[in-house]
Amino acid sequence: MAxxxxxxxxxxxxxxxxxxxxxxxxxxxxxxxxxxxRQVMEEMGYHINFNARVLVQKSTQTIGIVMKHSASHSLHxxxxxxxxxxxxxxxxxxxxxxxxxxxxxxxxxxxxxVKMVQGRRVDGVIVLYSKKDDKVVPYLIKQNIPFAVIGxxxxxxxxxxxxxxxxxxxxxxxxxxxxxxxxQRISFIGDDPEFQVIQDRINGYQEALKLHELExxxxxxKSFEYGTANGKQVVEELLSLPEKPTAMIISADVNALVVMKxxxxxxxxxxxxxxxxxxxxxxxxxxxxxxMTSIDTQTYQLGYEASKCVIELIGDxxxxxxxxxxxxxxxxxxxxxxxxxxxxxx
Amino acid sequence: MAxxxxxxxxxxxxxxxxxxxxxxxxxxxxxxxxxxxRQVMEEMGYHINFNARVLVQKSTQTIGIVMKHSASHSLHxxxxxxxxxxxxxxxxxxxxxxxxxxxxxxxxxxxxxVKMVQGRRVDGVIVLYSKKDDKVVPYLIKQNIPFAVIGxxxxxxxxxxxxxxxxxxxxxxxxxxxxxxxxQRISFIGDDPEFQVIQDRINGYQEALKLHELExxxxxxKSFEYGTANGKQVVEELLSLPEKPTAMIISADVNALVVMKxxxxxxxxxxxxxxxxxxxxxxxxxxxxxxMTSIDTQTYQLGYEASKCVIELIGDxxxxxxxxxxxxxxxxxxxxxxxxxxxxxx
DNA sequence: CAAATAAATGCAAACGGTTGTCTAAAATGA
DNA sequence: TCATTTTAGACAACCGTTTGCATTTATTTG
Numbered sequence: 001m002a003x004x005x006x007x008x009x010x011x012x013x014x015x016x017x018x019x020x021x022x023x024x025x026x027x028x029x030x031x032x033x034x035x036x037x038r039q040v041m042e043e044m045g046y047h048i049n050f051n052a053r054v055l056v057q058k059s060t061q062t063i064g065i066v067m068k069h070s071a072s073h074s075l076h077x078x079x080x081x082x083x084x085x086x087x088x089x090x091x092x093x094x095x096x097x098x099x100x101x102x103x104x105x106x107x108x109x110x111x112x113x114v115k116m117v118q119g120r121r122v123d124g125v126i127v128l129y130s131k132k133d134d135k136v137v138p139y140l141i142k143q144n145i146p147f148a149v150i151g152x153x154x155x156x157x158x159x160x161x162x163x164x165x166x167x168x169x170x171x172x173x174x175x176x177x178x179x180x181x182x183x184q185r186i187s188f189i190g191d192d193p194e195f196q197v198i199q200d201r202i203n204g205y206q207e208a209l210k211l212h213e214l215e216x217x218x219x220x221x222k223s224f225e226y227g228t229a230n231g232k233q234v235v236e237e238l239l240s241l242p243e244k245p246t247a248m249i250i251s252a253d254v255n256a257l258v259v260m261k262x263x264x265x266x267x268x269x270x271x272x273x274x275x276x277x278x279x280x281x282x283x284x285x286x287x288x289x290x291x292m293t294s295i296d297t298q299t300y301q302l303g304y305e306a307s308k309c310v311i312e313l314i315g316d317x318x319x320x321x322x323x324x325x326x327x328x329x330x331x332x333x334x335x336x337x338x339x340x341x342x343x344x345x346x
Numbered sequence: 347m348a349x350x351x352x353x354x355x356x357x358x359x360x361x362x363x364x365x366x367x368x369x370x371x372x373x374x375x376x377x378x379x380x381x382x383x384r385q386v387m388e389e390m391g392y393h394i395n396f397n398a399r400v401l402v403q404k405s406t407q408t409i410g411i412v413m414k415h416s417a418s419h420s421l422h423x424x425x426x427x428x429x430x431x432x433x434x435x436x437x438x439x440x441x442x443x444x445x446x447x448x449x450x451x452x453x454x455x456x457x458x459x460v461k462m463v464q465g466r467r468v469d470g471v472i473v474l475y476s477k478k479d480d481k482v483v484p485y486l487i488k489q490n491i492p493f494a495v496i497g498x499x500x501x502x503x504x505x506x507x508x509x510x511x512x513x514x515x516x517x518x519x520x521x522x523x524x525x526x527x528x529x530q531r532i533s534f535i536g537d538d539p540e541f542q543v544i545q546d547r548i549n550g551y552q553e554a555l556k557l558h559e560l561e562x563x564x565x566x567x568k569s570f571e572y573g574t575a576n577g578k579q580v581v582e583e584l585l586s587l588p589e590k591p592t593a594m595i596i597s598a599d600v601n602a603l604v605v606m607k608x609x610x611x612x613x614x615x616x617x618x619x620x621x622x623x624x625x626x627x628x629x630x631x632x633x634x635x636x637x638m639t640s641i642d643t644q645t646y647q648l649g650y651e652a653s654k655c656v657i658e659l660i661g662d663x664x665x666x667x668x669x670x671x672x673x674x675x676x677x678x679x680x681x682x683x684x685x686x687x688x689x690x691x692x
Numbered sequence: 693c694a695a696a697t698a699a700a701t702g703c704a705a706a707c708g709g710t711t712g713t714c715t716a717a718a719a720t721g722a
Numbered sequence: 723t724c725a726t727t728t729t730a731g732a733c734a735a736c737c738g739t740t741t742g743c744a745t746t747t748a749t750t751t752g
Contacts (some may be wrong), residue, residue, distance in 0.1 A: 005708065007503075015732045016732065017711075017732055021710090021731085027693095029730070030731090048708090049708050051708080052707070052710090052737090053400055053709055055708080055710080055738065056737045088448040089448070091448050095712095096448075098448055099446075100430075100444040102438035121396050121397070257633040260635075261637075261730045285413045288634070350737090352739095360702085362703095362738085366739065367701090379700080398737070400707095402706075402738090402739055403739085521712080
């Protein structure tokens with residue numbers, strides 16, 4: 001059996017409470033006693049039992065991370081590692097641990113969140129998405145547990161801490177970027193449209209079109225989820241339109257890669273025939289050929305700030321529920337070009 | 347305060363122990379009582395306090411994941427999400443939680459492992475790498491905690507459960523694949539050579555060369571870590587060799603992408619001028635242009651099997667320490683071609 | 693129908709810490 | 723020197739479960 005505080009106490013001829021206070025370096029204990037106890041701890045190889053401490057202190061120093069349903073989707077998307085890196089960095093600074101949900105359906109994830117929260121396994125939660133009809137966030141509100149969401153919540157935004165980009169603005173800027181290059185037929189390709197981030201980007205896209213008095217065509221707005229075969233279909237649909245788009249805004253750079261692949265199969269060259277702006281600026285956009293013009297959403301920072309939010313909130317549950325907007329910046333690479341105006345690429 | 351077992355007991359007019367037994371659905375409790383107690387639990391919104399249970403049962407149903415030093419490296423590599431997905435899948439099946447290390451130096455990771463293990467926060471551990479002079483594995487052995495490593499341990503392999511590809515073999519096959527295409531000057535580019543996986547692959551590579559009576563040239567063996575600027579340098583070094591390589595085996599497909607980019611800058615075409623085989627077959631190799639011939643290491647399976655190992659080991663600490671080898675398969679795509687023999691590509 | 697057996701529940705001691713309160717000893721001051 | 727304050731540490735209750743054992747209640751059996 002592992003050595004406990006009592007064993008140490010006995011050997012050091014002090015009471016367990018004294019040992020406990022030595023551990024927390026309480027100033028009620030003399031230096032002399034501390035030294036003695038510490039030495040005994042060392043000798044016996046004592047290490048605190050975390051669970052026992054948690055039980056009384058009611059603080060686990062752990063935050064739970066809730067992924068989108070389908071761990072597989074979430075994990076495939078290079079967004080995930082990057083946001084995790086940010087979360088992880090701040091957690092490490094503050095000596096917090098990270099606990100991950102593992103479920104692969106919306107329901108099983110929800111159950112895991114309940115287990116995390118009610119089972120008091122975590123002090124706070126970060127939700128990595130914002131989605132219509134999501135049950136996790138309402139649940140967290142009801143449980144009154146500190147949490148932050150990455151993405152813009154759909155309601156009660158004043159009660160919720162969130163970290164997000166200004167996706168409307170970012171998408172608007174991307175669209176205008178293309179418009180300024182002379183493009184008039186711009187398509188928007190999202191991934192799962194249930195997520196708020198996609199809605200925002202569609203809004204920004206449409207705003208820009210309207211602002212520049214371009215027609216908003218529903219046919220130009222498409223979606224496909226990573227990993228599905230839909231990428232091909234989407235491209236086909238767009239190319240069979242009478243007025244084919246000459247530029248695309250694609251909501252994730254993995255998806256952009258898929259699209260570029262489909263285009264190249266059809267001898268449509270990027271950026272000569274088609275301009276593309278992707279979102280996220282992950283490693284993929286840097287290394288693709290041609291390297292993509294991409295909106296850097298600063299995913300790492302998103303994660304970092306989110307964990308900062310929750311951890312601060314854990315420290316002071318009554319704190320003002322601020323939200324933070326992480327600026328985006330267009331990384332101009334080689335998938336965008338001036339529209340030459342012949343409009344015929346095949 | 348949250349509702350406890352005692353509150354439920356009081357309200358249901360039973361003893362706490364009865365409630366506890368209802369929770370575990372013990373057959374010592376009558377159906378009638380169970381129904382009554384369950385209803386009260388429902389009414390009061392009872393949920394078990396996990397930490398209290400852990401304290402007495404000494405089982406956390408959590409496994410800890412140890413990443414390479416530098417979370418950033420680990421997370422950037424698409425290997426990580428994929429292996430995590432596999433781990434996560436099995437953990438979910440068995441109702442285990444996942445706890446992640448967050449440290450970014452070898453030392454801080456080690457400390458976190460100690461905290462996890464001695465603090466009894468995890469029942470078992472998965473180490474995502476095997477590395478020379480690593481202190482984590484020896485520590486885990488000493489602590490006698492169930493663990494598995496992904497990769498081949500450097501010593502005491504009989505005492506350690508591990509899950510790995512046969513990297514020697516895989517690399518040998520890759521090399522022979524290229525040899526059969528007529529290549530004679532084949533370069534091997536690894537990432538961090540401290541990791542056993544790279545050593546194994548180098549060995550396999552050299553074995554194949556020897557088998558086919560090709561010269562083993564140290565100059566052809568290079569390494570660079572993802573994210574560093576070294577990719578460029580490595581390519582330059584190889585190209586400035588008097589006998590330039592005509593094919594490359596690259597130990598991670600992100601790295602292959604970097605190399606391909608550098609080659610294309612120098613107007614060296616893949617596969618016409620240079621054949622490339624990468625390792626891992628992540629999404630990157632599928633979507634790159636041209637799509638890469640890649641060794642599928644079945645990363646997901648690696649993770650899945652590893653968690654299976656630990657979880658079984660947790661169930662029976664005395665079990666036979668088997669190891670599992672996940673087969674690899676060459677995914678033949680478009681970065682490899684027959685060597686034309688003129689040997690001049692620039 | 694009483695005795696024996698089986699089934700259902702309660703009691704109380706853990707698990708390994710923390711923490712408020714109390715006491716003895718040391719330090720201070722008059 | 724003695725009363726008073728301060729300091730260091732001990733005591734014991736508690737955190738929310740689980741679990742071996744004792745006890746009560748129900749059931750079976752001779």
